[in-house]
Every structure is written in structure tokens, then in C-alpha cells.
Amino acid sequence: MKAFATLLDRLVLTPSRNGKLKLLTDYFRDTPDPDRGYGLAAIAGTLEVRSVKPAMLRELVLERMDEVLFRYSYDYVGDLAETISLVWDRESDAEHPLQPRLGAVIREMNGLGRTEVRAYVRGLLDRLDTSSRFAFLKLVTGGLRIGVSARLAKQALADLGGKDVTEIETLWHGLAPPYEPLFAWLEGRTDRPVLATPAIFHSVxxxxxxxxxxxxxxxxxxxxxxxxxxxxxxxxxxxxxxxxxxxxxxxxxxxxxxxxxxxxxxxxxxxxxxxxxxxxxxxxxxxxxxxxxxxxxxxxxxxxxxxxxxxxxxxxxxxxxxxxxxxxxxxxxxxxxxxxxxxxxxxxxxxxxxxxxxxxxxxxxxxxxxxxxxxxxxxxxxxxxxxxxxxxxxxxxxxxxRDPYNIDAVLMYAQRGHGKRSSYYSDFTFGVWTELDGKDQLVPVGKAYFGFTDAELEQLDRFVRNNTTDRFGPVRAIRATHDFGFVVEVAFEGINRSTRHKSGVAMRFPRIARLREDKPPYEADRLETLMAMIDGDAAEA
Missing domain, CATH: 3.30.470.30 (DNA ligase/mRNA capping enzyme)
Incomplete structure (x- = not known):
């Protein structure tokens, strides 16, 4: 568990894609089976582990902490798993000498009866250190979001074994955690895994x-x-x-x-x-x-x-x-x-x-x-x-x-709303890709605070809280990279050149038309596309 928690901590603090790739490749190379396979599944979103309801976690922490103090702590931190990992009060001050392995935790959790979960989670939180508690809680609440896409994890596997990433993707849906045959092939210990059925996903x-x-x-x-x-x-x-x-x-x-x-x-x-x-x-x-x-x-x-x-x-x-x-x-x-x-x-x-x-x-x-x-x-x-x-x-x-006034953009910043939205992050700054200093970067192009339903607002708010990378007063920076982020379709009434904005463009009446969970960030639009819209309007005029 410790090795996986350390990986998560380092991934969160590493902004570059190549840096994340190296961390993943090193983890897959140095961590034994089945731990690395379960870690891979957790990152790629294919891990099946018994879930723990947030209400039960709150009850456990309130056994050892004043409710008002916890509420203030949770409001300040903004993330339940992070809050509990920081404030958890062990029954003994001595750190447990043996940290359980990730594979053992997954197997034990999935083997528990309904009445055994509470006692096991309490005991495990006592045994784990702060970062391992955070990793465990993220796993069992389904909130593991660390800025690493499944595609990046597959690229790390390809780098580990000197393979093409399309080979990994061809095999991916025919294998299951903890992926031991996959690692054996990548390390040259066995032949390429033979899939029982070709009914798998192929790169589009x-x-x-x-x-x-x-x-x-x-x-x-x-x-x-x-x-x-x-x-x-x-x-x-x-x-x-x-x-x-x-x-x-x-x-x-x-x-x-x-x-x-x-x-x-x-x-x-x-x-x-x-x-x-x-x-x-x-x-x-x-x-x-x-x-x-x-x-x-x-x-x-x-x-x-x-x-x-x-x-x-x-x-x-x-x-x-x-x-x-x-x-x-x-x-x-x-x-x-x-x-x-x-x-x-x-x-x-x-x-x-x-x-x-x-x-x-x-x-x-x-x-x-x-x-x-x-x-x-x-x-x-x-x-x-x-x-x-x-x-x-x-x-x-x-x-x-067809419509030149619809683009796909990536959320970059968020701020809480007003009135009935005061407890939600509902004002969003979004950006598109452009080349700066020789590499693709996101540049903000507009702000939107309407166009979504109440259910979608809750979804957006949850994403912001789970993927905050920095705070600037009331504004939160949202994790947004080439491979990880939240894509939205933005509709707007017009667009003009602007010297007041870093991007050089200004939109009229932008709104979030829909959430594009099916689209990875690297498929969002580019600044050049917006500039072409302006040039096209000028030509038609």
C-alpha cells in the first residue's frame, strides 16, 4: 500500500507528461505482482473493490473527533478522503510497523461480509500512515483522480516492455486485474497473451x-x-x-x-x-x-x-x-x-x-x-x-x-457561485490548446456559469473538488493536462479579437452546452480554430 500511495503523491505533484510516464514505468518495473496489477487497474479505472459509503466514514471519524471541528476541517479541505486521512486519530500513537500490501488490501476488502466492513476499515485506518490512508479511502469511495489517464498508463506499459501502445490497447479489454500475464509478456518471461475472444475494443x-x-x-x-x-x-x-x-x-x-x-x-x-x-x-x-x-x-x-x-x-x-x-x-x-x-x-x-x-x-x-x-x-x-x-x-x-460557434474546451478554473449556488463551484473558466514555447498548452478563452442542469452542476462541482491543484483566494485551479481533464462543449453567440485577454479572443454570451465525458482533453479545440472563426466572419462581412 505504501508504494502505491507514494506513487499517487508523486503523480499529483508532477505536472509534465514525461515525468508521469517515468513514475508509472518505474512503479510497474519495481513493484511485485499482484500489487502493480491492482495499482494499474486503480489508475486505469478497471479495479473492482468493495465500496465504502461516505456516511460510514463520517461515522467512524466522529467516533474520535468533535463533529464541529470535523465539519470545519472538511469545509476547508473540500475533500472527504483527504480530510479523514489528515485528521484520523489513531488509538495508539505508535505507527504500525507493517504496512499492508495493496494486493492484500484489495483481496481482503472483496472477501468481507457486510457486517465485517466497518471493523476492518477502522482497523486499517489505524494501521496506515497518512498518505496510505488517503490512497485507500480514494480507492474504496471511487474518487481516485490523479491526472493520469488510462491511455497514459498504457503508454507506460508500452515503455516498460518496449512495445507499441497499440499492442497494449489491442490486448487491454481481453485481460483482467491484476494483469499478471500482461506483465509477464512485457518482461519477456512468456509469449504474448492469447485472448479468448476478439470481442474487445480496438483503437478508433x-x-x-x-x-x-x-x-x-x-x-x-x-x-x-x-x-x-x-x-x-x-x-x-x-x-x-x-x-x-x-x-x-x-x-x-x-x-x-x-x-x-x-x-x-x-x-x-x-x-x-x-x-x-x-x-x-x-x-x-x-x-x-x-x-x-x-x-x-x-x-x-x-x-x-x-x-x-x-x-x-x-x-x-x-x-x-x-x-x-x-x-x-x-x-x-x-x-x-x-x-x-x-x-x-x-x-x-x-x-x-x-x-x-x-x-x-x-x-x-x-x-x-x-x-x-x-x-x-x-x-x-x-x-x-x-x-x-x-x-x-x-x-x-x-x-x-456546421455551427462555427460551438467548441470543445477544457475546464481550467472554478469559483463558487452566489445565492443558492454559494456552496457549489459553478463559475468556470475554460481553455483550448495552442502552441506556446514549442509545446501544446491550454490558454483560457472564456468563462461560463450557466447552461447545465442541477444534476450536471453537482457532477462539475464534484470534479472540481476532487481535482483541485491550487487555490487563488476563492478560485480553484483544476487539473487539466493533455490526457486528463473535463471537456465541455461551449456555445456562444459571437467572437472577436481582444487585446485584454491573453488568448487574444473574447466570446459573447458563452454557455456550457453539454458535458463531454466521452472526449479526452487532447481532442478539445485549438486557439487557431477560434481565430479562423473570426477571420471567417470578417470575410463574410
Missing amino acids: MLSTPVGNGDLDGLDPADFAAEWKWDGIRVQLTGFGRERRLYSRSGDDISGTFPDIIDAMNFEGVLDGELLVGGTARSNNPTRTFGDLQQRLNRKTVSSRMLDDYPAFIRAYDLLFSGDRDVRGETYVERRDRLTAIIDSSPHERFDLSPLVPFSNWTDLDALRKAPPDPVIEGVMIKRLDSTYQAGRAKGPWFKWK
Whole structure:
């Protein structure tokens, strides 16, 4: 437990990506099995450990501390786990000589009966030092957020074993904590793990936003266009009896969408957009992202929810046809295969993303600005001869959004609100990426304090409290890096150049249009995109 707690402390205090990578690689190399595997699972979000309710933790600490003093301490610190780890009063002043190992703690917690949890947690808090208490409490309350993404952890594994990170990602969803076969392979002690099923997540192909001049010199005849639908990107896999639905970041969301899983009648791996409403073949309208949100992040889905918000997939591409890897085939060849699959699949759950006919970029631009459906947010442009490549390779795929006044930004700072919001962090400063001093950095571009629901406000407030890196009076700095942070879609009425702001831009009436938990920070927009919006408005005027 001590080694894991030390790792967390150092990760929090290390701002650079390379520094975090080295810390992770050293931990995976120097820590024995199964502790390192459980540590990896905790960081990557795949650890299953018996949870402990915050109410029970409060009761335990109040057995040994005045309630008013605890309340003041909690209000000052702002995080329950951190507060308890600091104020916990051992029954004995002597530190326990033997700190339990992480693997032992995980196994013991998962083996406890309901009535045994309270006594075990109390005894363990007495045995642990301050940093280990904090790490333990974060694990069992589900609040472990340290500025390290699952992708960064996988890169550290790749560095450890001298592998390509795509190899790690290919294996990832076919293995389980504590990942001992994975570490044995990385260290050269065994062959590459053989997965029982190929029904796993594969790295998705990403597109490049269209900027000024990006389409100049490109022949429209070499490209196909599809509508860009306002849902969430998913990957559906099925082999044998295994059926899985993954988000774009590789999270298994199968349990939230049983209607999709049950309807899959083919084998392979499909790339598409998850939407609610009616498919094109059902003649019912596709519904908005707000309707889709009713289905997201639910542990259980009622029959009424399934009826009121029916989900379907609008298919974009095909990675595997049966057990055949077709990613090396051209876009045209893959689409032909995909068309045959969708034609024979249930019409109420699957349809094909339609092609948008165009002969030149001017015509496509006009279609982009006036799409036939309000759920369309732009067009996708894909080379006819493009293979399916993991990651973002500039050239094969482009995205050209309809509304120039919507961007994806990363939360950077937060401040408490006023009135009924005085106890919540509800005023947010957000930023986008730009190159400064030779490297990508976030630069603030605006502030927003409305546009979200009360439930979303609680979610944002919780993220701020769990991921504060610094305080400036009433303002909290939020952890925001290339791989870790909270992405929001910001809508605004206009944008102008400004000498009063470091970024050089000023927005009119910005608001948070939606939370983008499905999008990693490095996919947020860039300052150059905002500057292009200003230049575009000037040209039209």
C-alpha cells in the first residue's frame, strides 16, 4: 500500500507528461505482482473493490473527533478522503510497523461480509500512515483522480516492455486485474497473451478538423462525405456469444444499452454513432443529444426507459468482418461490406450513415451550413482509398462542423457561485490548446456559469473538488493536462479579437452546452480554430 500511495503523491505533484510516464514505468518495473496489477487497474479505472459509503466514514471519524471541528476541517479541505486521512486519530500513537500490501488490501476488502466492513476499515485506518490512508479511502469511495489517464498508463506499459501502445490497447479489454500475464509478456518471461475472444475494443480512427486551406489542392473526386451526427462515437464488437459496446475511449457501456446488444445478429467490429429515436429505415426522427443523455451513465435501465428512449447505431465503418481484419482495406471496400451487414440487421437498431452527394467543396460547404436534420452537426470527409488507421492521421479523414460557434474546451478554473449556488463551484473558466514555447498548452478563452442542469452542476462541482491543484483566494485551479481533464462543449453567440485577454479572443454570451465525458482533453479545440472563426466572419462581412 505504501508504494502505491507514494506513487499517487508523486503523480499529483508532477505536472509534465514525461515525468508521469517515468513514475508509472518505474512503479510497474519495481513493484511485485499482484500489487502493480491492482495499482494499474486503480489508475486505469478497471479495479473492482468493495465500496465504502461516505456516511460510514463520517461515522467512524466522529467516533474520535468533535463533529464541529470535523465539519470545519472538511469545509476547508473540500475533500472527504483527504480530510479523514489528515485528521484520523489513531488509538495508539505508535505507527504500525507493517504496512499492508495493496494486493492484500484489495483481496481482503472483496472477501468481507457486510457486517465485517466497518471493523476492518477502522482497523486499517489505524494501521496506515497518512498518505496510505488517503490512497485507500480514494480507492474504496471511487474518487481516485490523479491526472493520469488510462491511455497514459498504457503508454507506460508500452515503455516498460518496449512495445507499441497499440499492442497494449489491442490486448487491454481481453485481460483482467491484476494483469499478471500482461506483465509477464512485457518482461519477456512468456509469449504474448492469447485472448479468448476478439470481442474487445480496438483503437478508433480520428478525424482532423477542417481549417483554412486544408481542402485546397484536394480533389473532391477522391473523397466521400457523410453527415456528422450529434451522438456519441461507439464501437460494437461481437464474436460467438460475446457482445460488447464500447465508448470511443474504450469504456464498456454494454450494460447501459441492452437493446443494442440483444439486437446484434452479426459477428465483427463495427464503428458508428450511438443515437436515440428512429433509424432512417424506421421513418421516425433521430432525437437530440439531450435525449441520448437520458440513457448515458446508468447502471440499470428500466423497460420504460428502453421504450421512451430507444437506442440505435448509425454505422460509419467496419474493422472486422467476422474474424477477418479488414482495416487494411480501402474505405470503399469496407463500406461495401458494412452495407451488406446493415441490410441484414434489425432495422430498428441499425442503419447506415448516408453519403452526402457533392461535386466540389463549395457545394459541400453549403450543405454543411444547412443540413437536412437538426441532429446533424456537420460533415465528415473521407478519402475513398483510406485504410482504417488508429489515431489521428492528417489527410485521410476530416470533420467540418456546421455551427462555427460551438467548441470543445477544457475546464481550467472554478469559483463558487452566489445565492443558492454559494456552496457549489459553478463559475468556470475554460481553455483550448495552442502552441506556446514549442509545446501544446491550454490558454483560457472564456468563462461560463450557466447552461447545465442541477444534476450536471453537482457532477462539475464534484470534479472540481476532487481535482483541485491550487487555490487563488476563492478560485480553484483544476487539473487539466493533455490526457486528463473535463471537456465541455461551449456555445456562444459571437467572437472577436481582444487585446485584454491573453488568448487574444473574447466570446459573447458563452454557455456550457453539454458535458463531454466521452472526449479526452487532447481532442478539445485549438486557439487557431477560434481565430479562423473570426477571420471567417470578417470575410463574410
